Amino acid sequence: MSVNPISGPILELKNVHKAFGAQQVLRGVDLTVARGQSLVIIGGSGTGKSVTIKSALGLIPLDKGEIRFAGEAANDGKSIAALRRRTGMLFQGGALFDSLTVWENVAFALLYRDRVSRGNAKNLAIENLAKVRLPASAADLRPAELSGGMQKRVALARAIIAKPDLIFFDEPTTGLDPITADAVNELIVEQVKALGAAAVSITHDMASVRKIADEVAMLHDGKIVWRGPVSALDNSGSPYVDQFVNGRADGPIQPAI
Amino acid sequence: MTATPDVISARQRGPILLRPFAMIGQTVIGAFREVGRIAVFSGGVLAACVTPVIYLREVLRQCMKVGFYSLPVVGLTAVFIGAALALNIYTGGSRFNAEQFVPNIVVLGITRELGPVLAGLMLAGRVSAGIAAEIGAMRVTEQIDALLTLSAKPERYLYAPRVIAGILTLPILVLIADIIGVLGGYLVAVGALDFNGSLYLKNSWAFVTGNDIWSGVIKAAVFGGIISLMGCYQGDRSKGGAGGVGRAATLAVVGAAVLILASNYILTSIFVRIGL
Ligand SMILES: Nc1ncnc2c1ncn2[C@@H]1O[C@H](COP(=O)(O)OP(=O)(O)O)[C@@H](O)[C@H]1O
Ligand SMILES: [Mg+2]
Numbered sequence: 395m396s397v398n399p400i401s402g403p404i405l406e407l408k409n410v411h412k413a414f415g416a417q418q419v420l421r422g423v424d425l426t427v428a429r430g431q432s433l434v435i436i437g438g439s440g441t442g443k444s445v446t447i448k449s450a451l452g453l454i455p456l457d458k459g460e461i462r463f464a465g466e467a468a469n470d471g472k473s474i475a476a477l478r479r480r481t482g483m484l485f486q487g488g489a490l491f492d493s494l495t496v497w498e499n500v501a502f503a504l505l506y507r508d509r510v511s512r513g514n515a516k517n518l519a520i521e522n523l524a525k526v527r528l529p530a531s532a533a534d535l536r537p538a539e540l541s542g543g544m545q546k547r548v549a550l551a552r553a554i555i556a557k558p559d560l561i562f563f564d565e566p567t568t569g570l571d572p573i574t575a576d577a578v579n580e581l582i583v584e585q586v587k588a589l590g591a592a593a594v595s596i597t598h599d600m601a602s603v604r605k606i607a608d609e610v611a612m613l614h615d616g617k618i619v620w621r622g623p624v625s626a627l628d629n630s631g632s633p634y635v636d637q638f639v640n641g642r643a644d645g646p647i648q649p650a651i
Numbered sequence: 652m653t654a655t656p657d658v659i660s661a662r663q664r665g666p667i668l669l670r671p672f673a674m675i676g677q678t679v680i681g682a683f684r685e686v687g688r689i690a691v692f693s694g695g696v697l698a699a700c701v702t703p704v705i706y707l708r709e710v711l712r713q714c715m716k717v718g719f720y721s722l723p724v725v726g727l728t729a730v731f732i733g734a735a736l737a738l739n740i741y742t743g744g745s746r747f748n749a750e751q752f753v754p755n756i757v758v759l760g761i762t763r764e765l766g767p768v769l770a771g772l773m774l775a776g777r778v779s780a781g782i783a784a785e786i787g788a789m790r791v792t793e794q795i796d797a798l799l800t801l802s803a804k805p806e807r808y809l810y811a812p813r814v815i816a817g818i819l820t821l822p823i824l825v826l827i828a829d830i831i832g833v834l835g836g837y838l839v840a841v842g843a844l845d846f847n848g849s850l851y852l853k854n855s856w857a858f859v860t861g862n863d864i865w866s867g868v869i870k871a872a873v874f875g876g877i878i879s880l881m882g883c884y885q886g887d888r889s890k891g892g893a894g895g896v897g898r899a900a901t902l903a904v905v906g907a908a909v910l911i912l913a914s915n916y917i918l919t920s921i922f923v924r925i926g927l
Contacts, residue, residue, distance in 0.1 A: 448796065451796075451799075451800055452799075453796050453799060453800070475802060478799070478800050478801075478802050479802060481800070482800075483796075483797070483800045485793045485796065485797055486793065487792055487793060489792055489793040489794045489796065489797040490794075490797075491789075491794055491797070491798075492794075502801050502803070503801045503802060503803075506706070506801070506802075506803045506808060507801065507802040507803065552801075
């Protein structure tokens with residue numbers, strides 16, 4: 395897909411606040427994602443990275459703040475539906491539907507939203523499985539019959555099949571061995587680039603960050619405390635980023651134990 | 652949307668002497684809030700059951716799961732209840748020489764009351780718990796979030812097909828249970844109580860009315876809806892990993908059973924009033 399003619403950011407989070415009961419998780423997150431840009435959010439476990447992504451998708455209602463997608467506020471059923479139609483999401487555990495086959499998972503949006511016929515949907519699913527290097531013979535298996543790495547690839551195929559402008563990745567390589575993780579990262583970079591889409595990813599793994607990020611944002615204590623190009627990670631001037639990048643227990647960030 | 656906290660802090664609880672009242676108050680408020688949540692959830696799902704789009708493939712799959720695979724459970728329940736009922740009525744009836752009414756009372760008791768209520772309770776265990784566990788697992792593994800991001804509404808794709816299946820299949824199961832229950836009574840009556848077999852069946856058939864069967868079938872449809880709705884509701888609300896899923900299943904069974912018994916009384920009194 396060529397560059398989208400409309401300029402301006404694809405996604406903006408403005409002053410996003412979210413609490414669960416007494417626990418204040420997000421305290422004013424501001425984040426802008428340009429079209430075609432790959433932004434990686436880093437931060438300690440339980441700091442609210444997943445909550446940030448889910449708020450952006452309208453899966454969690456905000457207490458305060460605003461989400462804008464392609465310049466439009468996403469604040470009601472209709473605008474959130476429009477946002478979801480043009481975004482893809484790869485969930486942390488894959489979140490494949492275990493009652494459906496692999497191809498039905500991949501083609502889910504085509505089958506149930508776009509009402510594409512089953513025959514056509516299956517062909518498109520097999521095409522997209524090939525993009526993530528899965529054979530057509532996997533199409534009729536159930537998710538439970540696949541390895542973790544294969545499940546992630548099916549989930550990736552499901553996230554890209556409707557040609558989104560923005561894809562979210564929540565810890566796409568967590569739980570995979572380093573070699574499989576690298577292969578999944580390669581596929582992510584390749585497919586995001588092929589779509590010309592923007593990507594917002596969460597990862598703990600610095601190797602993955604360097605592989606997939608154009609820019610990096612660090613979430614700490616409910617706010618973005620640093621943001622910059624991936625090349626600036628090693629001389630960020632931020633003690634938070636330094637501690638995270640070097641994986642030290644001592645520093646401004648308290649270990650989550 | 653800010654939820655009122657369920658737990659009230661120590662300072663807000665007030666003087667120690669008043670605390671029992673505060674606790675009772677909180678429990679009552681909590682119960683009303685739960686009823687309200689169930690009502691809102693059920694309203695949304697029932698609306699999705701009667702408006703397009705209805706996913707027929709899902710409805711059929713759920714009919715198989717709810718209905719077909721419940722046949723053994725319901726059949727076994729019915730045959731033993733029919734048999735026990737025949738024995739009891741025979742013993743009780745013999746106290747005032749009314750043994751000959753065994754077939755009439757068995758068929759009446761089964762079609763109007765025991766068929767639907769016991770099938771409902773058995774399926775509250777089997778189906779409600781199954782649905783709650785399945786939906787709960789989908790909730791905690793983010794499959795429900797995934798559905799939403801793929802623009803599918805859970806109430807349409809997941810809940811409505813299950814509720815439709817419950818409402819459609821439970822009446823059929825209950826009709827089958829009626830027949831098997833009468834057969835259970837017949838076996839005992841003929842085998843142990845020296846009844847004439849063909850006379851027994853003829854009496855049963857002559858005595859039972861369309862109204863008896865209808866009232867049982869209507870009850871069954873309501874119970875079928877309750878069973879599926881409670882399973883979906885508790886599954887949808889579950890959180891906190893495998894433990895949360897188990898808890899959802901338990902709550903679904905208890906909730907469905909209580910609602911079945913309560914609505915059975917309400918329906919029976921309505922049927923009595925309107926002469927059904
Ligand atoms: N639906 C929810 N209900 C209550 N608390 C939640 C919910 N989702 C997340 N949290 C809490 O919010 C915090 C941030 O969670 P999350 O965004 O998943 O962290 P992470 O940065 O590791 O992805 C955690 O303490 C978590 O317990
Ligand atoms: Mg997370």
